[in-house]
Amino acid sequence: MAGASPHSRGVALIGSGSAQAAQVITNHQLGQRVETSDEWIRSRTGISTRRVSSPDQRLSDLAADAGRSALEMAGWSANSLDLVLLATSTPDDLFGSAPAVQAALGASNAVAFDLTSACSGFLFSLVTAAQYLRTGAMRRALVIGADQLSRFVDWDDRRSCVLFGDGAGAVALEASDDDGLLGFLVRSDGARGGVLNLPAIDSDAPLADDARHRRGGYRPIEMNGQEVYKFAVREVPAVLECLLERCAVSPETIDWLLLHQANQRILDAVADRFAIPRAKVLSNLAHYGNTSAATIPLVLDEAVRDGKIQPGHLLASSGFGAGLSWGAALLRWQGPA
Numbered sequence: 001m002a003g004a005s006p007h008s009r010g011v012a013l014i015g016s017g018s019a020q021a022a023q024v025i026t027n028h029q030l031g032q033r034v035e036t037s038d039e040w041i042r043s044r045t046g047i048s049t050r051r052v053s054s055p056d057q058r059l060s061d062l063a064a065d066a067g068r069s070a071l072e073m074a075g076w077s078a079n080s081l082d083l084v085l086l087a088t089s090t091p092d093d094l095f096g097s098a099p100a101v102q103a104a105l106g107a108s109n110a111v112a113f114d115l116t117s118a119c120s121g122f123l124f125s126l127v128t129a130a131q132y133l134r135t136g137a138m139r140r141a142l143v144i145g146a147d148q149l150s151r152f153v154d155w156d157d158r159r160s161c162v163l164f165g166d167g168a169g170a171v172a173l174e175a176s177d178d179d180g181l182l183g184f185l186v187r188s189d190g191a192r193g194g195v196l197n198l199p200a201i202d203s204d205a206p207l208a209d210d211a212r213h214r215r216g217g218y219r220p221i222e223m224n225g226q227e228v229y230k231f232a233v234r235e236v237p238a239v240l241e242c243l244l245e246r247c248a249v250s251p252e253t254i255d256w257l258l259l260h261q262a263n264q265r266i267l268d269a270v271a272d273r274f275a276i277p278r279a280k281v282l283s284n285l286a287h288y289g290n291t292s293a294a295t296i297p298l299v300l301d302e303a304v305r306d307g308k309i310q311p312g313h314l315l316a317s318s319g320f321g322a323g324l325s326w327g328a329a330l331l332r333w334q335g336p337a
């Protein structure tokens with residue numbers, strides 16, 4: 001395997017990839033199902049369309065497609081990977097979908113597991129994978145963010161169904177002397193977790209004699225949109241500010257703001273707080289809505305392939321969502337050799 005010395009302490013972002021769900025659903029189409037309008041959705045969220053997987057499109061299919069495209073960009077063979085880390089809240093199999101992705105890719109030397117942290121999942125996974133690379137325990141990792149929240153959205157709840165979509169994105173990471181993860185901060189606050197949930201069903205079923213058990217299964221997403229909004233516009237700037245200070249980086253030197261894509265108003269509020277021009281705020285919300293763990297690598301991959309993100313560019317990234325969970329990372333994109 002190519003890469004760094006066994007004692008290297010850096011991690012380089014070498015390749016990216018993404019994959020789209022099969023169906024495009026417009027605001028007008030949602031207006032046929034719930035009482036809403038294209039104007040309301042666009043003005044409150046910035047979303048025009050979202051993509052929804054077809055019933056035969058599995059989460060692991062999307063994730064493997066995104067992973068394959070990141071491997072192609074990196075120029076790596078799948079069997080050079082040591083780790084496949086899948087950030088998802090919607091696995092095909094609750095025991096984990098990463099091994100299915102590993103098998104689909106042919107990454108036979110990699111350990112594969114899932115990490116669940118809703119919309120913060122990709123950022124948390126990137127940081128987690130980096131720890132294996134920094135210690136010298138591993139050399140190459142594929143970090144995939146993929147979600148199919150369409151399976152758990154209440155499509156008759158206009159307050160939430162307009163927000164979400166499906167998708168997948170991936171980043172190929174390599175141990176390197178040239179460090180691309182300049183710093184990170186990650187946070188959780190379960191005490192505030194009740195504002196956004198995909199909760200287990202309440203059930204009480206007979207087992208044997210007097211014993212009873214609880215059946216598995218989940219209820220649709222429950223969200224207090226205003227509270228989630230307030231959380232995001234308070235915590236995201238705060239965590240980014242703290243990270244920039246810690247890394248002694250001034251906002252003017254940031255090339256791109258790479259935020260979780262939940263609402264255009266949240267992106268704009270964060271950019272304004274740091275006086276970062278809107279042109280430096282990566283956004284694909286209009287086309288995808290909130291794809292949960294997939295948003296950050298999906299918008300990253302589009303910007304890399306569009307030529308916006310260039311080798312050496314500095315990216316300030318932040319993920320936030322259910323848990324509550326949030327965090328920030330300062331990244332330098334390297335790209336393939």
Ligand code: ACO
Pocket residue numbers: 035036037040041044045118119120158159160162163196223225226227228229262263290292320321322
């Ligand atoms: N179409 C038309 N009207 C609507 C819709 C809709 N789709 N949804 C709500 N409304 C109505 C409400 O019923 C309300 O009407 P009322 O005043 O008669 O009661 C009115 O619009 C205003 O509702 P608000 O909830 O105050 O609207 P707000 O401006 O806060 O926008 C939104 C709602 C878009 C959900 C916003 O709060 C938001 O983006 N919050 C963040 C949500 C989020 O990012 N969630 C994901 C987090 S990431 C993760 O981990 C999954």
